[in-house]
Amino acid sequence: MAISHETEWFYGLQQAVQKAKQLKQKVLFSVVRKIDDIDPLSFYQAGRERYVGERFYWQDPEKELIIAGLGIVEKIQVKADANRVRKIEASWTELQKNAVKAGVSGVVGTGPLVFGGYSFDYNKTDSLLWDQFGDSLFYIPAFMLSIVKGQAYLTTNIVCTSEDQANLFKDLINERENDIRNRLTNVTVSENETLEQIEDDPEGWKKIVAEAVSHMKHSELDKVVLARELRLVFKERIETVAVLSRLLKEQTRSFIFCLESAGDCFIGATPERLVKKHGDELFSVCLAGSIARGKDVRKDKQLEQELLHDQKNLLEHQYVVSMIKDALSSVCTKLEVPKEPTVMKNRHIQHLYTPVSGECDANVSIFDVIGKLHPTPAMGGLPTENAVAWIRDNEQLERGFYASPIGWCDSYGNGEFAVGIRSALIQGNEASLFAGCGVLEDSTPESEYEETAIKFNPMLSALGGNLHE
Ligand SMILES: C=C(O[C@@H]1C=C(C(=O)O)C=C[C@H]1O)C(=O)O
Ligand SMILES: [Mg+2]
The missing domain is CATH 3.60.120.10 (Anthranilate synthase)
Incomplete structure (x- = not known):
């Protein structure tokens, strides 16, 4: 997982922080890099300690797209009502409005992406069993591995606020990416009685x-x-x-x-x-x-x-x-x-x-x-x-x-x-x-x-x- 072209995306990050300061709003920064092949399940597993409870996995039957997400930079949940689908979309659109994107662009399933779902029936959501999910739950991951038709991409997302400093973010991203890379191991499955x-x-x-x-x-x-x-x-x-x-x-x-x-x-x-x-x-x-x-x-x-x-x-x-x-x-x-x-x-x-x-x-x-x-x-x-x-x-x-x-x-x-x-x-x-x-x-x-x-x-x-x- 090479952390290459650092200056290239650091510029984007500086822009995002600048924008957040100007607008006094949070601004999403997202960078996509092509990387060498990583097993998506190992990537998912590598987030076991730091991101447990904040991971997702997706694979379609044709394996056109596999995504594994670690960490949450923004969570989207809305009130349980007949407009919940539209409201989730509205929050997602709002977040993208001022977003700064860097790196590879135009590849399906990479860059800023929201993953999640809804409950079956918005009229029946007072469930204890599902209290961690509520009526809807979507999130934008901090790190996401996408395998798109066999090619691997790493997306890193950050939500910048007006108090943030680009330099500190850069160090944090590097440290976290290194940490994930160091934890990549083969997945072994043990029996559970x-x-x-x-x-x-x-x-x-x-x-x-x-x-x-x-x-x-x-x-x-x-x-x-x-x-x-x-x-x-x-x-x-x-x-x-x-x-x-x-x-x-x-x-x-x-x-x-x-x-x-x-x-x-x-x-x-x-x-x-x-x-x-x-x-x-x-x-x-x-x-x-x-x-x-x-x-x-x-x-x-x-x-x-x-x-x-x-x-x-x-x-x-x-x-x-x-x-x-x-x-x-x-x-x-x-x-x-x-x-x-x-x-x-x-x-x-x-x-x-x-x-x-x-x-x-x-x-x-x-x-x-x-x-x-x-x-x-x-x-x-x-x-x-x-x-x-x-x-x-x-x-x-x-x-x-x-x-x-x-x-x-x-x-x-x-x-x-x-x-x-x-x-x-x-x-x-x-x-x-x-x-x-x-x-x-x-x-x-x-x-x-x-x-x-x-x-x-x-x-x-x-x-x-x-x-x-
Ligand atoms: C509801 C389920 O499956 C659905 C019901 C089916 C059926 O009754 O024949 C078939 C496929 C699914 O659309 C389920 O698997 O829980
Ligand atoms: Mg049937």
Whole structure:
């Protein structure tokens, strides 16, 4: 991690401090340098002591972009209300207004970047379990490693105030970067014994599914996604780097993410993109309808065919396609949606899958799209408002950031958000795992229960719990 071209960026830093003094406001300074290859997980691990509770990780399924962030220079959280998506965007825009950028420019996923997410339902945020996350949590990291199509970049961010001195900052940055470099070591994963695996009232959960089904028969509600929680207790503190490492090995076709906040960590391997924005191009995914993987190729193919022809799963999927199509047509000039779903296969499960791509109007931001899409009927249900209200009143758990948008946006307006499913909240030596399923009028509680059991497997495997076979 060479600290080269120091004079080049020191000039930018001086400018930022100057600006802060003139404006009597905080000014963000950001420098991007191309660096030699570093393993992003080692980088994440190197922040274990100094930045614990202030780290994030992101990797998309194609590995076009991997980012690991350490430290927080600015945290953005807003009040829980219907305007929260716009308010986060407004704070982020405000911070960029006077920002001074130095070094490499124009590379997606480098430079000033905000990473974070929202809770599922802004109307239900008084959760003790999620008190470190609140209703929304985004932050701009102090140090960020980005691997963009194989090339490594290091971004260093600083928020300057009118009292700051550029010289002191320079020494601080150098010292901190050296410290990270000195701590880079290979990640080794040790076993952590599971003491308890607690499933909270499975029969009660099936009853709620049955109630949803009977409610659907007498109301406008067509679909509702119901989730349940599994709680694991381990002998020792869970190392998030170990969990990330296993997820990276096992869930190669998913987004791998984690977001730390104080002592807690929200982590997962989700197969489901909410939105990706690259320039004016937009991408989303309709993912709903599920079946197990087969033990061998023949059985797997048979299950795939079953899924592709199952009326309940096809309708469950179709609800998502219609809603996403409608929501995106309002912001897109071009929109492509295949007529028939195909099948996405992950390590433990297969899903009906319809990719969506389009071109959006120039003034549309990724936050506009999040506002339009969340929650899709893959996470909430249909009609959206009725489904979310039903979940709020009946589901026996605190979703927090589960099933909600999580991702990043850079200063060029590019970004990507996935929905945080196949995920867990890690707290010390305990973990809460979440899994949900789309309930329709012809759902049976037993098969929905089975489907959620399979959906726990990615996190169970990464944590070292007992898998559902
Ligand atoms: C809600 C979850 O998954 C969602 C529900 C699905 C379904 O019911 O078939 C499939 C994929 C996801 O959109 C979850 O994994 O927790
Ligand atoms: Mg389903």
